[in-house]
Amino acid sequence: MSRIAYVNGRYIPQHQAGVSIDDRGYQFGDGVYEVVTIINGRMADxxxxxxxxxxxxxxxxxxxxxxxxxxxxxIRNIIRMNGISTGLIYFQVTRGVMRRDHAFPALMKPQLVMTAKTMKFPGPDSARPVKVITVPDQRWRRRDIKTTQLLPNCLAKTKAVEAGAYEAWMVDDDGYVTEGSSSNAWIVTKEGELITRPTTYDILSGITRKTVMAIAAERNLKIVERAFTPEEAIAGAEAFMTSASSIVTPIGLINDSPVADGEAGPVAMALRHAYFDHVGKNAAE
Ligand SMILES: Cc1ncc(COP(=O)(O)O)c(C=O)c1O
Structure with a gap:
């Protein structure tokens, strides 16, 4: 059965779905998007x-x-029509369709596309520690906007895949980690403090980050929002990443250096567990 996509008012088989070549999303990356975890047939957060x-x-x-x-x-229709219990939903809104020109008029009709897919997330106890590499952060200055303009992120992630890694951590000009190509970056210090970069223009304010912060606060874990370097991460107790598709994933290797003993850290695993409890146990089916 073909997956069903929503495109500007119509529900159609995904392999037949298309947008105009004059869509500004296609021409300029002029649009925004969301990726959301579906659990028990419903969007998390x-x-x-x-x-x-x-x-x-x-x-x-x-x-x-x-x-x-x-x-x-x-959203509910797309989840139902595709029969998704556990998976991801993707939607993007672009500015609209017009003859190619950098400048855009004030009044344009935004275009909405939505798709969903089934995905099985590794359960809390089967998540393996992953490797990340570090790359220079080459993005524009408004990384808090979730724009579809993702070329630096795509280049970074491709480098990671080529290096046998799962994710690339992007590093700013001062040597501090901003975030992953599609995830937020965290470490746990030897003193047990959770460290993650504050949400300024420099990073995307991840929804999983926000949920994990709330869960960590409930457990009386100390959270410090500040930047950290890859060296501090390697010298610390744990490192992990958060995103809608990776939930909480422990990091065992940064470039070729292990984080602590290279195993999944207890804080990351406890938070992954708690996330599944928080959003519904079916995600681990
Ligand atoms: C650059 C970047 N940072 C962080 C995240 C994590 O955000 P969320 O937890 O909302 O998935 C993403 C997700 O795609 C991302 O692309």
Missing amino acids: EDWHLDRLEFSLGELVIPMPMSRAALKIV
């Missing part, structure tokens, strides 16, 4: 994702393609 979508659109002066209530109906 739905309103936080929709808040971020509205924020990203607002910063780029793109109107919402429909009301939040209508968007929630499309």
Whole structure:
């Protein structure tokens, strides 16, 4: 059975879905997107994702393609039509279709595309520690906007894959880790403090990061929002990453240096466990 996509008001088989070659998303990366974990057939942290979508659109002066209530109906339809219990939903809004020109008029009709797929997440006890490499952060200065313009992220991730790694940590001009190509970066110090970079223009404010912060606070773990270097990560007790698709994934190797003993750290694993408890045990099916 073909997957069903939503494209500007129509639900159609994904292999037949298409957009205009004059779409500004295609020509300029002029759009924003969201990727959301689906658990028990429902979006995890739905309103936080929709808040971020509205924020990203607002910063780029793109109107919402429909009301939040209508968007929630499309989301539910796509999850149901594709029979997703556990997986990921993807939606993107581009500024619209026009003859190619850098400047855009104030009034354009935004385009909405949505797809979903089944995905089995490794359960809390089967997540293996992964390797990350470090690369220079080559992105623009508004990384807090979740734009579809992802070329530096794609180049970084490809380098990681070529190096046999799972993720690339991007490093700023001062030698501090900003974030992963599609995840937020964390370490645990030997004193047991959780460290992650504050949410300024420099990084995307990850929804999984936000959920994990809330879970860590409930467990009275100390969280310090500050930048850290790859060297500090290697010398620390643990490193891990968070994102909608990786949830909480422990990091065992940074370039060729192990983090502590190179195994999955207890804090990362406890947070992964707690995340599954928080959003519903079916994710680990
Ligand atoms: C650059 C970047 N940072 C962080 C994240 C993690 O965000 P979230 O937890 O909302 O998936 C992503 C997710 O795609 C990302 O692309």
